[in-house]
Amino acid sequence: MSESDKIIQEFTQGEYKEGFVTDVEQEFIPKGLNEDIIRQISARKEEPQWLLEFRLDAFRKWQAMPQPDWAHLDMPNIDYQDIIYYAAPKKDKDRPKEIDPKLAETFDKLGIPLKERDVLAGVVAVDAVFDSVSVTTTFRKTLAEKGIIFCSFSEAVKEHPDLVRKYLATVVPASDNFFAALNSAVFSDGSFCYIPKGVRCPMELSSYFRINARGTGQFERTLIVADEGSYVSYMEGCTAPMRDEQQLHAAVVEIIVEKDADVKYSTVQNWYPGDADGKGGILNLVTKRGICKGSGSHLSWTQVETGSAITWKYPSTILKGDYSASEFYSVAVTNNHQQADTGTKMIHLGKGTKSRIVSKGISAGVSQNSYRGLVRMGKNALNARNFSQCDSLLIGSRCGAHTFPDIQSQNPTATVEHEATTSKISEDQLFYCNQRGIGPEEAVGLIVNGYAREVLSRLPMEFAVEAQKLLQVSLEGSVG
């Protein structure tokens, strides 16, 4: 079967095929959130005292914060006491290093190779996170030869405490916002990555997050540090089982880009979006931020958001180093009852800094899709430059598409441009396809892929095919 036939077949079936549950013995800590729970999480992870104190401090700050309600979202009430904050698959005591075959099977089913021999040499190194713990990280040795550290966050705390301590919460402070504070208090696992000076990472690094257990939340923490003149391309993927109740996912990603370093961060977000009536799904409330710390540094965000019942996510860049640059490329698709409020912030502080924002929103069904962005030109951002383009595509008359940009300039030499358009797939385009024997749904898929091409083409090869298919599946049933 050719690739395009497969796409059509999947398009017509169009179900959430990652929605299965892995039946594996798991250990939990009790439901609820208080200082004892945080101490338990910290103890289970055998953390040093300073990290426990960091968590407790964040928790105290979080308690004093109200949940933000400025987003264009109809947010359900989240009972933070009704969530299990830590769930981990049990390990075989006699063979603690072995991966449970059931877990291996799960990731295999999801197309995530956990065994190094399964992949072509030098393709992708994976850190696989299952609920609250990292199952395994592949290619660690190969990477270590180059001095690259790529491991789970928990291991990094144990093996490289100085690095973690030096960079943790420097980009997203614990008190940054409500969900970041919550994450700082209860974060479980995630990935840590350090690229030393002048090293070009020989393969794509990738994290895969899987929620499995019922009644839990996932709170991962990712920290990426690219030292002077280094390069890394990092990818992130995620899925969860289909359930009637909603599950919370509140992550924090911090990226530090030193002088002349280059980081490319790509996400394909495919959390369970809930069923056609809006029941269940993941509440995806994440804080992602990078800092271009040194001069000439570069950070590029690419995201394809197709999943989650609610998405609240603004990958941002602080352009501190002179002549640093950043880009944000996004495709956000909402269908049925999904809601997304996503965008970016570009904070220009350094001289000659440049940023570019390309956001493509697609709404179908009765979904609401918002772009929210901030571009700020600081006093010292001499000759800084920004260009933003935010397009929205509406499919059906019951969905909404919104654009909320905020442009602040305090510098007479800075230039900011923003433009946005909203449109629908025209009858002419559909008719053209139909008369050439392309069915309505397939035609929509074709048009949407063309519309999102500028962003999709920025994705690493491994992701691009996946993302195109996802777009089609996400829009299944939205026509006619």
Next chain:
Amino acid sequence: MGHGKYIAPPKGEYQVGAGERLDLQYIVLPGESREIEITVDLDGPGAQAHIKALYLCKGNEKVRFRIVMHHRAPGCKSTQLINGIAGGEADVRFDGTIVVAPDAQQTEAYQENHNIVLTENAKVDTKPQLEIYADDVKCSHGATVGQLNADELFYMRSRGIPESEARTLQMLSFLSPVIPAGREEEVEKAVRSL
């Protein structure tokens, strides 16, 4: 017409019925701090609203535009064009929202806000927003914050036009789409005073 130095009253709520057309124009000249707050409801099919505004600042003026444009009926059209130049220590904010209701099909709504920042201490904050709940719409907005084009300036100077005159010409051409008829001289005088 002719409320002091600006044309329409600075605060107002307007209902525009079927087939009607509303035109609003504003001028804010140097030395004036203004808060312009308008809400327009396009209530009937085929209603139209067109807003043009111009501002010039050179001191510590505070200029605010808060424009809400509701498209509540099908086939309505609205345009907004707000151009201005911020010098001195001016603080300018534009807050514009277009809301297209679920049944307001065949809507055309355009919103543009262009700003030039002349001095280090001037501040411009622009928030052009779209909230769209209907699918058969043509909506776009654009916002820019920048400075006078150096290439244009060079072109004119290389042809013997003195710098200050060249800058005035640039500013006038930037403002020309929003200068109301009969107010050209007044605006030119204000531009020269920047």
